[in-house]
Amino acid sequence: SSGGTSALRALRLLKLAKVLRAFRIMRYLSFFNTVKLIVNAVVGSWISFFWSLVMIxxxxxxxxxxxxxxxxDFLLREGETLDSEMRDQILLLFGSVSTSMVTLFKGTFGGRGWDDYYVVLDNTDKVASFGFLIFVVFMKISVFNIMTSLFIEMTMRLATPDTQTLARQKRxxxxxxxxxxxxxxKKL
Incomplete structure (x- = not known):
């Protein structure tokens, strides 16, 4: 078992060495600059992506x-007078914090049209339906634009050539x- 584990480690190190060698070769080939930029942008944006997900x-x-x-509060207030279909719809979409988060996610990211959720809220609580509209507008305009500009700024920063690339271009x-x-x- 110990011999198998050390052989597996050796194979992993060999694979890692091959990957690193491939990256070293890519660094010297000028036509890989675009690929290098894309890889750097993807790798460099992971931290921003993670914190954006946490914020969202x-x-x-x-x-x-x-x-x-x-x-x-609406369900308690309405009690038995509420239509059972409406109660089921409310519980299906907003029955718990986690299902409500999924509903908000679908409404904001286009999993389903936000107006489907708005109708349920509008039939229950006008303040909640207005809050939902404000939330969707805020997410789609402010948060997404901020995230997009953050990723563009990060990519632009990563796109500036490093000293090795500048030296290679100068040579x-x-x-x-x-x-x-x-x-x-020779012509003279």
């Missing part, structure tokens, strides 16, 4: 608590100029 989940959680509380330009100069001298 926190917003969904807070708003879901408000909706669950508001609709629970390439100097070689081209030397070749042009040599061709001019």
């Amino acid at each position: 989940a926190f917003l969904f959680y807070l708003v879901a608590i408000l909706f669950v509380q508001s609709l629970a 390439h330009k100097e070689r081209e100029q030397a070749s042009e100069l040599w061709n001019l001298v």
Whole structure:
């Protein structure tokens, strides 16, 4: 078992060495600059992506608590006079904080049209339905634009060439100029 484990580790190290060698080769090939930029942008954006997800989940959680509380008050207030189909719809979409978060996620990210959820809220609580509209508009305009600009800024920062790339570009330009100069001298 110990021999098998060490052989497995050796294979993993060998695979890692191959991957690192491939990245080293890519660094020297100029036509891989676009691929390198994309890989750097994806890898460099993980931290921003993670914190964006945390922030969105926190917003969904807070708003879901408000909706669950508001609709629970509505259900208690209406009691037996409420239509059973409406009660089932409320419980299906906003019956708990987690289902309410999923409903908000679907309404914001296009899993289902936000107007389907709005109709349920509008039939129960006008303040909740207005709050839902404000939330959807806030998420779609503010939060998504902020996240998009954050990722674009991160990509632009990562797109600036490093010192090795600048040096390689300068050497390439100097070689081209030397070749042009040599061709001019040969013509004379």
